[in-house]
Amino acid sequence: MCSRTRSSGFIRTEITGAAPLVRRRALTPAPGPRPSRATVARAVPPHICLTWTEHTITERDEEHDVPVRAVRGAVQLERDEPGHMDEQVAQLLSTILERNGLGADDLISIWFTATPDLHSDFPAAAARGLGIVDVPLICAQELDIEGAMPRVVRILAHIESDLPRSEIAHVYLGAAAALRKDIAQ
Numbered sequence: 732m733c734s735r736t737r738s739s740g741f742i743r744t745e746i747t748g749a750a751p752l753v754r755r756r757a758l759t760p761a762p763g764p765r766p767s768r769a770t771v772a773r774a775v776p777p778h779i780c781l782t783w784t785e786h787t788i789t790e791r792d793e794e795h796d797v798p799v800r801a802v803r804g805a806v807q808l809e810r811d812e813p814g815h816m817d818e819q820v821a822q823l824l825s826t827i828l829e830r831n832g833l834g835a836d837d838l839i840s841i842w843f844t845a846t847p848d849l850h851s852d853f854p855a856a857a858a859r860g861l862g863i864v865d866v867p868l869i870c871a872q873e874l875d876i877e878g879a880m881p882r883v884v885r886i887l888a889h890i891e892s893d894l895p896r897s898e899i900a901h902v903y904l905g906a907a908a909a910l911r912k913d914i915a916q
């Protein structure tokens with residue numbers, strides 16, 4: 732899929748497939764202006780099929796490419812109480828990590844939403860309780876849709892994972908499974 736050869740401190744990336752590879756944060760584009768597709772096509776041997784990374788075929792060798800994926804989760808709280816929220820959100824987040832074989836280092840960022848009937852705490856606080864302290868987090872209020880399930884905390888996490896998209900486990904705990912019967916695990 733992606734092979735690399737080192738040359739005097741730089742590395743040449745040759746993409747032979749069309750996987751949605753995204754460079755890790757530590758990688759920086761090659762200096763200078765971004766060449767056009769035509770320029771790159773002329774500069775690259777014809778057997779190499781380049782993806783969108785073609786404009787930086789030479790880049791610093793700091794880390795390997797890992798696909799970015801997104802994983803969803805949700806849990807319905809029994810009551811709006813800080814200790815209960817903390818426990819339920821921690822369980823949701825740790826289940827997402829466990830079922831997808833993830834560690835804290837694989838997390839890019841996490842969005843939390845809470846339905847408008849939840850006021851007792853920020854759901855993101857539960858992530859810090861799990862030791863996730865250097866991942867950008869944000870909380871927002873979920874849409875106030877008539878008839879929607881009450882007391883729900885949702886998660887949308889962006890992750891680095893070699894799992895294909897079809898194998899990402901989205902976690903809807905307990906009653907929240909009714910929200911997405913098609914993907915809940």
Ligand SMILES: C=C(O[C@@H]1C=C(C(=O)O)C=C[C@H]1O)C(=O)O
Pocket residue numbers: 805873874885910911
């Ligand atoms: C169905 C859900 O609830 C809401 C509806 C969503 C959707 O239709 O995709 C996504 C998130 C929520 O705004 C869910 O959490 O999955």
